[in-house]
Every structure is written in C-alpha cells, then in structure tokens.
Amino acid sequence: MNVIYLDNNATTKVAEEVIEALLPYYGSLYGNPSSMHTFGGQIHRRIEDARERVAELINAEPEEILFTSCGTESDNTAVMSALLSNPQKRHIITTKVEHSAILNFCKTMERRGYEVTFLPVDKLGRLKPGELKSAITDNTAIVSIMYANNETGVIFPIDEIAALVKSKGVLLHTDAIQAAGKIPLDVKKLPVDMVSLSGHKLHAPKGVGALYIRKGTRFSPYLIGGHQEKGRRAGTENVASIIGIGKACELAKKHVHDEHTKIKALRDRLEKELLKSCPNTKINGDRENRLPNTTNIGFEYIEGEAILLRLNEHNICASSGSACTSGSLEPSHVLRAMGVPFTAIHGSIRFSLSIYNTEEEIDFVLEKMPKIIKELRELSPFGKKEKPGSIK
Amino acid sequence: MWEYSEKVKDLFLHPKNIGEIENPDAVGEVGNIVCGDALKLTLKIDKETNRITDAKFQTFGCASAIASSTALTELIKGKTVDEAVKITNRDIAEYLGGLPREKMHCSVMGREALEAAISDYRGIKPPRVEEGGIVCKCFDVTDKKIRRAIIENNLKTVDDITNFTKAGGGCGECIPEIEEILREERAKKTIEEPAKPQKKLTNIQKIALIQEVIDKEIRPLLQAHNGNIELIDVEGNKVIVALRAMCTECLMANVTLKDVEKKLRELVSEELTVKSN
Numbered sequence: 001m002n003v004i005y006l007d008n009n010a011t012t013k014v015a016e017e018v019i020e021a022l023l024p025y026y027g028s029l030y031g032n033p034s035s036m037h038t039f040g041g042q043i044h045r046r047i048e049d050a051r052e053r054v055a056e057l058i059n060a061e062p063e064e065i066l067f068t069s070c071g072t073e074s075d076n077t078a079v080m081s082a083l084l085s086n087p088q089k090r091h092i093i094t095t096k097v098e099h100s101a102i103l104n105f106c107k108t109m110e111r112r113g114y115e116v117t118f119l120p121v122d123k124l125g126r127l128k129p130g131e132l133k134s135a136i137t138d139n140t141a142i143v144s145i146m147y148a149n150n151e152t153g154v155i156f157p158i159d160e161i162a163a164l165v166k167s168k169g170v171l172l173h174t175d176a177i178q179a180a181g182k183i184p185l186d187v188k189k190l191p192v193d194m195v196s197l198s199g200h201k202l203h204a205p206k207g208v209g210a211l212y213i214r215k216g217t218r219f220s221p222y223l224i225g226g227h228q229e230k231g232r233r234a235g236t237e238n239v240a241s242i243i244g245i246g247k248a249c250e251l252a253k254k255h256v257h258d259e260h261t262k263i264k265a266l267r268d269r270l271e272k273e274l275l276k277s278c279p280n281t282k283i284n285g286d287r288e289n290r291l292p293n294t295t296n297i298g299f300e301y302i303e304g305e306a307i308l309l310r311l312n313e314h315n316i317c318a319s320s321g322s323a324c325t326s327g328s329l330e331p332s333h334v335l336r337a338m339g340v341p342f343t344a345i346h347g348s349i350r351f352s353l354s355i356y357n358t359e360e361e362i363d364f365v366l367e368k369m370p371k372i373i374k375e376l377r378e379l380s381p382f383g384k385k386e387k388p389g390s391i392k
Numbered sequence: 393m394w395e396y397s398e399k400v401k402d403l404f405l406h407p408k409n410i411g412e413i414e415n416p417d418a419v420g421e422v423g424n425i426v427c428g429d430a431l432k433l434t435l436k437i438d439k440e441t442n443r444i445t446d447a448k449f450q451t452f453g454c455a456s457a458i459a460s461s462t463a464l465t466e467l468i469k470g471k472t473v474d475e476a477v478k479i480t481n482r483d484i485a486e487y488l489g490g491l492p493r494e495k496m497h498c499s500v501m502g503r504e505a506l507e508a509a510i511s512d513y514r515g516i517k518p519p520r521v522e523e524g525g526i527v528c529k530c531f532d533v534t535d536k537k538i539r540r541a542i543i544e545n546n547l548k549t550v551d552d553i554t555n556f557t558k559a560g561g562g563c564g565e566c567i568p569e570i571e572e573i574l575r576e577e578r579a580k581k582t583i584e585e586p587a588k589p590q591k592k593l594t595n596i597q598k599i600a601l602i603q604e605v606i607d608k609e610i611r612p613l614l615q616a617h618n619g620n621i622e623l624i625d626v627e628g629n630k631v632i633v634a635l636r637a638m639c640t641e642c643l644m645a646n647v648t649l650k651d652v653e654k655k656l657r658e659l660v661s662e663e664l665t666v667k668s669n
Contacts (some may be wrong), residue, residue, distance in 0.1 A: 115542060303428065305394075305454035309404065323428040324454035329531065329554070329561030333426065342426045344453075379410055381432040381450035382425055 004361045006318040009150050009178055009294060009352035015203040016362075021247040022205070025240035033237055034228065040047075043239055050246025054210050055247040056183040058176075058195060065210045066233050067242050071177040071198030072101035074211040075144075075224040077233070078173040078194040079105055081213075082142035083114070084220035086171070089141035095119045095127060096337035101146050102175055103333070112305050115139070124286035125154040125338045129164055136168045147176035147195075148183070151321060151334040151350055152285030153180065153294025163190045171217070177201055177209075181252030182259045193217045199241060203354075204248035208241035209241070255355050263353050264292035270351060270362050271295045277370040282384060284340055284348055293353040294323070296335075298344030301383030302376040307349055310372040315364055321348040343382065396455060397489035404455040409465035411448045420509030423501055427531050427558065429453030431461055433505040435468075437513055442473045449505075456488075456495040463487040464502035465538060477510050479503065480544055481556075486643045496556045500541060527569050530562025535573055542577040598660065599626050606633070610652055621652065629663045631656060 005013065008263030015355055031040030032045055051062045068074045079092065079102065094106050096118045103118075110116045117135045121127055127145070136143070143165045148155045158174055165172040173194040175184060181202035187195060195212035199205060213219055213232075275281055280300040299307060304320025321332030323346060328366045330336075353363075377383065394402075413469035415435035429452060436446035447465040451458050462483045463514030468476045481499040485491045491499055511517065541547060541556040549572050554561045560570050593601065606623050614621055620636040635648060653666035 292495060301425075301452065303453050303457075306404070306458060309455045313405065322454070329428070329558050346425070346428050378451045379450060381421070381430055382452055 002315060004314075004316045004351050004357075004364060006351040006357065006361075006365065007319050008354040009153075010351065012203045012354055013356055014200075014205050015248060015251055017251060018244045022240040022244040024244050029239075031132055033239060034226070042380045047237055047239065047242050048259045050242050052183075053246035053250045054197070055212075057180065058212060058255050059188045060212050061215065063230075064187075064212050064215055066209055066213060066229055067237065068209040068233060069207060069235075069238065070100055071099075071175070071196055071201070072209075073099040074177075074196035074198070074209045075099070075173075075175055076105050077211055078196060078213075079109070079142055079144055080222050081194075081220045082171045082173065083109070085218040086141040087266070091115045091117070091137060091139040091141060093117045093132065093140055093143040093145075095136050095145055095156075096119065096153060097121055097125065097149055097334045098144070098146050099150055099177070100217075102146070106144075109295075114234050119145075121337050123339055125149060125152045125284070125334070126286050126289070127156050127161070129157065129160050132161060133164055136165065137168055140170050140242065142171045142173060144173040144175065146177035147174045147185070148287070148291050149334060150178045151332060152296045152338075153178070153291035153352075154285045155183070155289045157289075158192065159190055166191045177378045178291060178294075181249075181256060182293055184256055187212060187214070197245075199245035199248060202245075202248050202252045204245040205241045208238055208245045210245065225332055241284055258355050258373055259292050263355060263357070266357055266359065266362050267293055267295055267351070270353075270365065271297065273366045274369055276314075276375045277366065279286060281373075282344065284338065284344070285315075294350065295352075296348055296350045296355055298340060299347040299349065300344045301380045302347045302373065304349060306376050307322065307347065307372060310376065311365075311368070314364070314368050316368065319350040319352075321350070322346045394456070394492050394495065396459075396492070398457040399487075399489040400456055400491065401530075403459035403462040403488070404429045407458055407462045408468075409448050409462060410450070412450060413420075413446055413448050418509040418513035420505040420507070420512060422508055424440045424532075425452060429457045429498065429501060429506075431457070431501055431505040433461075433464070433509045435509050435513065444471055444473065444476055453494075453501075456498040457490055457501065460484050460491070460498040460502040461505075462478070463499075463537055464506060467660045468506060469550060473510055473513060476506060479506060481541075482545065493552070497558050500556055501539075504537075504573050515577050518542070527573070528559035528562065528566045528599070531558040533559035535569075538570060538573050539577055542574060542632060543581075548578070595626075599623075601660050602626060602631060602664075606652075609654055609655055609659065613632065614648070619648070626667045629661065629665060631664055632669050633666060634669045 031043050033044040037043055051065045054065050055062045092106050092109060092114055094102055100338060105123045119127060119131055145156055145161055147158055162172055171193045174192050175196045177196055177198040180197045193214045198212040199208040209354055219232060221232050223234045274297060282298050284296040285300050304322030305324035308318060308320050321335045323329050323331045331345045335348055413434040413436050418435040419438040420433040432450045434448050434617045436443055438445050447469050449461040449465055451461040467487055481503040484499040484502045518586055524534035527533055527538060536558055538553055538559050545556055547553055550560060550567055553559055553570055562565045603623055606621055611621055622634045624632040624634050649666055649668055654663045
C-alpha cells in the first residue's frame with residue numbers, strides 16, 4: 001500500500017538512519033547502562049553521545065538534557081517540578097490551546113487546589129503578551145506556553161514571552177514538541193527554563209522524549225527510584241529509543257533548513273491550490289507565524305471525519321479537529337478557543353508534511369480533494385444558499 | 393479509528409437517496425451544525441394509502457451519520473406511515489450490521505428525523521419541542537430523549553447514554569442529572585419486568601441461580617458493612633445461609649436475612665424462604 005502521509009504532527013516515519021542506529025540495542029547490545037561490567041557499562045557512553053546530539057539541536061549543554069518516556073512525561077515533569085520546588089506558590093499560567101499533556105495536567109492541578117490561568121487567543125490563534133503580563137502575580141509558580149501549536153502550527157512569540165516572564169522572576173516552560181526540528185531553536189538566546197521535546201515527532205521512535213532543564217533551575221523528579229539520569233528521572237533507560245532520538249536530532253539539525261524551504265514550498269502549494277479549487281474554504285490560524293509544515297483548513301458545511309475517510313480511500317492520511325475524530329463529542333479545543341465558526345470547525349482538516357513528502361504526492365491530493373469536498377457538500381443540508389446564482 | 397462494518401463503509405462511500413424531494417409531503421429536520429450532525433429528511437407519501445413512495449436525505453455528519461441516513465431511507469421506502477413509525481434506532485443500527493457504541497447516536501438521529509417527518513405529515517408539532525426539559529445544554533438533549541434511549545436500548549451506564557444521545561459528552565456538568573434519570577428509569581424497569589426466569593427451574597439451575605444472586609447482588613451489599621454471606625444448603629424451597637463476620641453480631645441480622653429473602657424471591661422464585669444455619 002502506497003501511503004501518502006500528511007499527518008506528521010501526529011507522528012512521523014522513523015528515519016532509516018535512525019532504525020539502523022538503534023537496532024543493535026535491540027540485539028547484541030542489550031546490557032544495562034548502569035551495570036559495572038563492560039558489557040552493560042559501555043552502553044552508558046552511547047546514551048551520553050545521544051544526549052549530546054539532542055543538546056546540539058537546541059544549542060543546550062548535554063547535562064541540561066533529561067531523557068523521558070514521551071512528550072507528555074516531559075510536560076508533566078516540568079510543571080510538577082516547578083510546583084514542588086516552589087511549594088509556597090500556587091498559581092500556574094498556561095494557554096487555552098496547549099496540548100492535552102499540559103492542558104489536562106493543569107486542569108487536574110486546578111481540581112487539587114491550584115489556581116490556573118488559561119490565557120485566551122485571538123481569531124488567528126495568537127497570544128496577547130499583554131494578557132500574560134497582567135496574569136503574573138507573586139503567587140505564580142510557573143508559566144507554561146507552547147512554542148508552536150500542534151493543530152494550527154501557529155508559533156507563539158516565545159522570545160517576547162520569555163523576556164516578560166523572566167523580568168518577573170517566574171519559571172518558564174515551553175512545550176516545543178511540534179517546533180523542534182521544524183524551526184531552529186536556541187536556548188542560549190531564549191531565556192526559557194524548561195523545554196519539552198518528543199522523539200516520534202522528529203523521526204525517532206515512539207516512547208522517548210526529552211526535557212531541557214536550564215543549569216541552575218531547581219528540579220524535583222517526577223519518577224522516583226533508581227539513580228538513572230543523575231537521580232532526576234528513575235527507571236532503566238529505554239536505550240534503543242534514546243539512541244534513536246539522538247540520531248534523529250542529528251538529522252533534524254541537518255534538515256531544519258529543508259523544512260523552511262522545500263517543505264514550506266510544498267505546504268504553500270497544497271494550501272493555495274486547495275483554497276482555489278474548493279470554495280467556502282479558509283485557513284485556520286495566523287499564516288504569518290506558522291510552522292512551515294502545517295496547514296489547517298476549514299471546509300465549511302461538511303464534517304471532518306467524513307473527509308478523512310474519503311481521503312483514506314486514496315491512502316491519504318491527515319487529521320481533523322471535528323468532534324467525531326476528537327475521541328469526545330466536542331470539536332477541537334484549539335479551534336474553539338480561536339472562535340472558529342461551527343460551520344467550519346467540524347470540517348477542519350490538518351495536513352502536516354515532512355521531508356519525506358514529494359511534489360507528486362501533493363499533486364495527487366490536489367487531484368482527489370476537490371471531488372471529495374464537492375460530493376460531501378452535495379450530501380449536506382447546509383450552505384446551499386451559497387450556490388452560484390442563488391440569492392444570498 | 394472507528395471499526396465500521398462493511399455495510400457502513402459501503403453506504404458511506406456509496407450513499408443512496410441523496411437530495412431533497414421537490415414539493416415533499418413531509419419534512420423532518422433534526423440536529424444542527426453546532427452539534428456536529430444534522431439530517432434533513434423529505435418524504436413523498438401517497439395520500440390514499442398513506443404509503444411512503446419516496447424518501448431522500450441530506451446529512452451533515454460523519455460516516456456513520458451518512459450511512460444511517462441511507463439505512464433510514466431504505467428502511468422506510470414502500471412502508472405505510474403506520475409501519476414506518478414503528479422503526480427504532482436499533483432497526484437502523486441492525487440494517488447497518490451494527491454501529492460502534494460511541495456512534496449509536498447517529499442511528500437515534502435517523503429515528504428522530506423520521507418522527508419529525510411523520511409529525512409534520514400528520515400536522516402535529518414534533519413532540520420534543522413541547523415536552524421535557526433540557527438536561528444537556530451542550531447538545532440540547534431533553535430528559536425525554538434520555539429516558540427513551542434508556543428504555544428502548546436497555547442502557548445501563550452514563551457512558552452509554554452519551555453514546556446514544558450525546559448527552560453529557562460536552563462540558564459534563566449534567567452528568568449527575570443523567571445519573572439520577574438513569575437510576576429512576578432502572579428502578580422502574582426492575583418493577584415493570586423483574587429479571588425472574590419464567591420457566592420452572594430444575595434443582596441444579598435453582599441452586600446455581602441462588603448462588604449467582606448471592607454472589608452478585610447480595611454479598612457486595614453486605615461487604616460494604618464488613619459483612620459476608622455463604623450459601624450452606626438448599627432443601628426444596630428452603631435456602632440455608634450463614635451470615636458471617638460483623639453481621640452475626642449485628643442487631644440488624646434479622647433485617648439482613650429478610651433482605652436476602654426478598655432479593656432471592658425477586659430474582660429466583662417467589663416460593664423461597666431463607667433461614668440462618
């Protein structure tokens with residue numbers, strides 16, 4: 001089956017170089033890096049190499065990188081550490097459009113008695129730094145704001161946010177899981193305290209993430225047990241996946257330029273042509289400040305799951321913010337926070353590209369999509385008055 | 393990913409009876425764009441015979457909503473209005489070879505559109521407008537709709553009520569109210585149709601059933617009070633049990649024994665008496 005994979009914000013293909021690098025650790029190199037003997041102990045050196053590669057991607061020092069089991073663990077660890085390290089402070093600031101790893105964690109903390117401010121966004125999914133400024137109080141333990149949104153690709157002005165938050169002396173965490181590898185990140189220039197990364201969003205396997213913790217930041221471990229990760233994250237290392245994320249970060253650093261040129265060109269063409277060939281269609285999110293690989297398009301008057309299943313017939317993979325695909329009965333919290341009208345929210349489709357996509361694949365999607373949209377619109381009771389020739 | 397039946401997939405990809413009948417004899421519109429699904433059903437009905445001669449739909453919604461709409465129109469074409477009114481959401485789901493539990497509300501939407509159309513044909517207002525208060529504000533679901541879904545589909549959990557009606561699937565604020573409605577309807581159900589077997593039981597079946605009722609219905613209640621119960625013997629209709637732990641000392645032991653008897657009479661046989669060993 002020849003799959004056209006345009007769902008890279010969900011997960012990515014594991015790069016062949018990554019598979020090659022990690023396979024020995026599922027085979028002959030199965031030792032425990034904590035062991036005293038050479039057979040196990042030699043693995044430790046390989047983990048430290050991987051740590052260096054991850055650090056290089058965001059211009060951090062290797063000792064500032066903690067390996068975790070996934071992006072969610074990185075996110076939870078960051079916020080929890082801030083709360084545990086500042087027990088007198090009981091206020092968290094985040095946004096309404098965070099990934100559920102932050103959003104639901106903060107809602108849980110709210111039920112446990114913490115005060116949480118969920119900052120709103122505007123129609124284009126942009127944050128107003130002014131609102132952040134007025135939300136920070138003496139009681140604020142941490143501000144956690146994502147670098148780029150997974151659904152719309154909208155990039156927040158983290159430099160501006162960081163300057164503001166640090167001027168108030170408050171801890172700042174950013175979930176950069178969608179941004180890493182797609183745009184250059186530099187923690188030397190950006191005064192954030194903690195940054196979450198995830199392996200499987202940048203062509204490493206699932207089940208591994210990383211958390212950058214700036215040197216000097218007070219830290220409380222989330223998983224408690226053995227001395228692994230210098231006592232900051234217990235649990236025997238997921239060696240093969242750590243080797244994988246190391247290799248993937250090395251590749252991502254090389255390819256980040258391609259993201260901005262090749263992938264962006266493909267994305268822009270896909271987006272532009274779809275807007276042209278499908279009427280009553282609009283882009284969700286700020287087109288000026290956006291990840292180069294992501295487009296979120298609202299096809300009005302039709303429902304996203306139906307669009308996805310029609311695409312599925314052609315082996316085209318994408319995502320939707322519709323209620324039917326969200327796993328709950330409510331559509332995307334991100335699009336609702338942006339105030340996208342319901343006529344478009346249920347029919348929102350996210351295409352997210354990677355370096356493995358080709359011009360031919362985009363051509364194929366552009367060929368199939370208008371027919372799918374037209375047929376589903378013919379089924380729909382809505383939007384009929386917008387037919388050409390009829391009275392509006 | 394939803395596990396749709398082949399029939400659902402086929403009818404989603406190749407829907408039948410799409411569109412709007414010109415000068416229809418009946419129109420049924422349910423749902424809205426905010427909730428994420430909506431169905432407009434138009435019917436042509438022969439006035440002499442009251443037979444539905446044509447049915448068409450327009451649906452905004454997911455694959456199962458679109459497939460349910462085709463199923464509905466196929467089911468009702470050629471039927472008289474009196475026959476059609478008897479179609480339930482389960483008939484629609486069965487026609488489709490089943491729907492994922494979370495998608496059963498699509499079949500309910502089909503049945504509602506049909507009812508709305510028939511009400512329209514008969515010149516009466518659709519019932520939901522006048523009866524029942526809104527329970528779920530997110531999806532505009534009335535208590536009447538919830539009660540009906542419970543009764544018709546024998547629903548036992550709040551999750552299922554959400555699957556069938558969407559109620560409670562939004563902000564979740566109404567879940568306590570849904571729980572209360574569920575309790576009320578389940579209580580009615582035990583009175584109306586006791587789970588008692590109709591056929592005469594063999595001795596072995598009877599003992600097995602008594603054991604089952606004790607295990608599933610009675611012991612958990614007693615354990616909540618640090619008590620326990622063992623079935624010792626069954627002689628004819630005399631059930632001999634041992635009450636253990638706290639309940640042997642308990643002043644309420646008689647009441648407990650009576651409760652056991654009541655439960656066994658209700659669920660196994662009216663003729664049973666319960667004795668302590």
